[in-house]
Amino acid sequence: MTSKRILGPRDWSSHPRQAHPDYKSTLLRSQRKPLVPLPQSLSELTGPVFGHFAVTSEDADLTRNAVRDGEAIGERIIVAGRLVDEAGRAIPNALIEVWQANAAGRYVHSQDQHEAPLDPNFLGAGRALTDSAGRYRFTTIRPGAYPWRNHPNAWRPAHIHFSVFGTAFIQRLVTQMYFPGDPLLALDPIFNATADAAARQRLVAGYSTELTEPEWALGFEFDIVLRGPRATPLES
Amino acid sequence: MSSQTPSQTVGPFFSHALTPSGDGHAPIAGRQLADERTPGTLIRIEGRVLDGAGHPVTDALVEIWQARHDGAYPEGSDAFRGFGRASTDAGGRFWFQTVKPGALPENGAPHVNAAVFARGMLNHAFTRIYFSDEQAENSRDPILTSVDPTRRKSLVASLRDLVGPPVYEFEICLQGAHETVFFDV
Numbered sequence: 001m002t003s004k005r006i007l008g009p010r011d012w013s014s015h016p017r018q019a020h021p022d023y024k025s026t027l028l029r030s031q032r033k034p035l036v037p038l039p040q041s042l043s044e045l046t047g048p049v050f051g052h053f054a055v056t057s058e059d060a061d062l063t064r065n066a067v068r069d070g071e072a073i074g075e076r077i078i079v080a081g082r083l084v085d086e087a088g089r090a091i092p093n094a095l096i097e098v099w100q101a102n103a104a105g106r107y108v109h110s111q112d113q114h115e116a117p118l119d120p121n122f123l124g125a126g127r128a129l130t131d132s133a134g135r136y137r138f139t140t141i142r143p144g145a146y147p148w149r150n151h152p153n154a155w156r157p158a159h160i161h162f163s164v165f166g167t168a169f170i171q172r173l174v175t176q177m178y179f180p181g182d183p184l185l186a187l188d189p190i191f192n193a194t195a196d197a198a199a200r201q202r203l204v205a206g207y208s209t210e211l212t213e214p215e216w217a218l219g220f221e222f223d224i225v226l227r228g229p230r231a232t233p234l235e236s
Numbered sequence: 237m238s239s240q241t242p243s244q245t246v247g248p249f250f251s252h253a254l255t256p257s258g259d260g261h262a263p264i265a266g267r268q269l270a271d272e273r274t275p276g277t278l279i280r281i282e283g284r285v286l287d288g289a290g291h292p293v294t295d296a297l298v299e300i301w302q303a304r305h306d307g308a309y310p311e312g313s314d315a316f317r318g319f320g321r322a323s324t325d326a327g328g329r330f331w332f333q334t335v336k337p338g339a340l341p342e343n344g345a346p347h348v349n350a351a352v353f354a355r356g357m358l359n360h361a362f363t364r365i366y367f368s369d370e371q372a373e374n375s376r377d378p379i380l381t382s383v384d385p386t387r388r389k390s391l392v393a394s395l396r397d398l399v400g401p402p403v404y405e406f407e408i409c410l411q412g413a414h415e416t417v418f419f420d421v
Contacts, residue, residue, distance in 0.1 A: 010240070015359050016244070018358055024356075025356025026356050028289050028356070029287050029288070033387075033417075034420075036383055036417050036418070038362075038419035038421040040421060041343055042340075042343055043347070046309040048318060055264075086240060087238075088238055097264070099254070101249075109252055111249070111295070125261050127253075127264070169301045169351070174246050174360060176244040190244060193358050224241045226240065227240055
């Protein structure tokens with residue numbers, strides 16, 4: 001017997017459809033057969049536990065976690081928020097991984113051919129565990145926009161990739177955080193693959209005066225909501 | 237009540253963060269979940285990720301989550317963590333070294349849970365890896381037997397008959413006539 005609570009479904013009004021023709025890479029990679037229903041069992045409701053073995057305090061500061069001989073270049077920012085489930089309950093001790101391009105819009109990746117400089121003091125990868133209230137906080141460099149080959153003159157809006165674990169394997173979420181006011185958002189097929197405008201807005205961080213540190217860094221707030229325990233069914 | 241944060245693609249450039257090799261950023265998990273000291277039978281799972289045209293997907297990420305050799309899911313204190321992560325290579329190939337998971341009556345035939353991520357996938361896809369040499373258990377498994385028989389074999393890794401530690405082969409087809417069974421869970 002499992003003592004774990006059954007989770008509510010993935011909310012397909014929030015998540016993008018798998019096949020989105022404007023995003024060319026979905027053409028041969030999106031699933032076309034219906035997903036097969038799977039009752040939740042321990043296989044789905046358990047998940048890996050990441051303790052402090054996985055994360056050091058330096059991991060959450062991308063401006064410092066890869067310095068060689070100087071400082072990371074670009075606009076220093078703070079990105080922080082809460083990880084909660086759909087009922088608003090904090091998810092503590094959860095692993096959040098982030099990765100991103102540098103200030104010039106270039107990733108540390110052999111396949112990134114964008115003619116923009118690498119920053120020897122910036123890797124663009126970090127991770128953190130949420131605290132007892134589900135909070136996380138990263139210090140990083142604001143990423144640049146970069147071109148991609150999806151369509152003529154295509155540019156990805158600046159974004160930070162987020163990989164999130166809940167307590168159950170099926171709570172796994174990989175997403176992207178965007179910045180408020182970016183004119184590229186309206187043109188981006190990946191962002192717009194999420195049909196619902198309100199859902200899309202949940203991918204856009206808010207500027208936060210509270211998180212902004214005087215004389216140091218702008219702050220952005222990005223809360224993340226994972227699927228939560230199924231609501232108790234009402235008796236008819 | 238809050239609403240779920242939408243999924244977005246993992247994109248092509250995740251490896252420096254999620255599957256790093258070499259200096260600097262140490263991975264939180266990798267392809268090797270177990271070694272000779274881990275209780276159970278050491279196995280390899282080898283596979284490929286293919287797109288709808290049958291071409292290798294060279295920038296996919298495969299994650300697995302599995303029970304220990306005795307069928308119980310690992311707790312935080314277990315040396316065997318039960319979680320693995322591999323990116324595909326230029327041939328679309330991935331591999332894991334792990335122990336064969338045990339079966340618990342309430343959890344069906346032995347299986348490894350998998351999530352597949354890639355550029356061009358706006359949501360990750362969940363599947364399961366069963367084992368071809370567990371025919372008796374597989375024939376009683378409620379999930380496996382609920383799947384259309386013509387598609388069932390996409391969930392079963394085949395034992396390659398070789399000397400040495402057992403190697404199971406598992407192909408993940410994202411699309412097409414042989415599309416792998418992915419679960420709505």
